[in-house]
Amino acid sequence: MTLSHDVAGDGPTLVLLHSTVCDRRMWDPQLPALTAAGYRVVRCDLRGFGDSPMPDRPYNNADDVAELLDALGVERAALVGASGGGRVALEFAARMPQRTAALALLCTAVADHEPGEQLRAFGDEEDTLLEAGDVAAATELNVTAWIGPQADDATRELVRTMQRHAFEVQLAPGEEHGSVKHPVDHTVITAPALLVSGEHDFADFTDIAVRLSKEIAGSRHVHLDWAGHLPSMERPEDVNAVLVAFLREAFPAV
Template sequence: MTLAHDVVGDGPTVTLLHSTAGDRRMWDPQLPALVDAGWRVLRCDFRGYGETPVPDRPHNDAQDVADLLDRLGVERTALVAASGGGQVAVEFAARWPARVTALALLATALAGHHPGAELRAFGDREDELLAAGDVAGATELNVETWLGPHADEATRDKVRRMQRHAFEVQLAAEEEFEPIRVVTDPATITAPTLLVAGAHDLADFREIAADLSTRIPGARHVELDWAGHLPSLERPDAVTPLLTDFLHPTKP
């Protein structure tokens, strides 16, 4: 299966990996600035999100990204990733360090992280709502949980639409397949790395960023005092320059 994707711009490639509260549309605010900065921008939808169908067999998201890059003839890329997409990016950068020129992680998740009480409560409540058939309620729970105080109503509606679509696609699947898990060590990552956390996010993601900053050699750690879990959507005016400034010196 080839992941649904789009490519715009000319220059070295930067690949954008979305949060599991959205799909590749979450990067709409960053797209023009990255193209103007001289990047060829690749965005893709993971299986079961956006325009990519649900898995039809066990799969690995990082391998899916590698396969897509191979099909497009991309040997090396910068990675910008959010939340669940960050988990994929960390795995990718650890498995294939020579392919990654830079790594920017926004409120990243991490394989093997044991969720704290607040994150467990969120997951339990989401499961309850979905089991009861209340997709709208589960969608609103995600909107309220993942967006910080600076998100305007247009942004909230965008996340609402992306999350609702993901739920509908995934709930309609005839069979659910467990992902193929690959254990990696973040210490093997060689790319310049930026870790961004939000002060209004759940504690888990702030802790993951702080932890990875000690495990990825030379990583830079920034906590935004205004941000929730999706800062690139909440305040593109602040996050987009942060990303372009970080990426510029890493251009091949």
């Protein structure tokens, strides 16, 4: 299955990988800035999000991204990932370094992180609500947890819509197929990497950024004192400037 996606602009290819609270619509504020900077921008919905259905067989998100690039005739791209999308980007870059030109990771997750007390409590509460069938309350829990104080009401409503849709897709009756796990060694990543964390996010994600800055050679960590977990949606213009500056250095458009 080819992931649902859209393509805009011309130039070197960027792949935008969404947070697992969202889908590819989270990147709407970045699209004009990145295409204007001279990039071909590919946005996709991971399986079970947006317009991509749940898998009908065992799957791997990084392999799905590689298959999408193959279908588009792209040999090498820069990856921009938020949260769970960053985790996918990290696996792609570690397993397929020859295809990875640069990494920009916003409040990224990693596969082997042991959650801290607050993040674990959030996960337990979400599980309890979903097991009780209260999708509306689970959705509101996610909106409250993941959006920082700088976000406006329209942004909160979009996150609410995306998260509710993801729950509805993922909880619909049907056969479940697990993801295929691969070992991921961050130290083998060769692409230039930008690691962004937010002061108003769970502390786990700052800890992850600090850890990755030590594991990925030549990487750079930027901590935003105003940001929550989704800075690209909370203050898009500020994040767009950071992304474009990094990409122009690490993966310049012709």
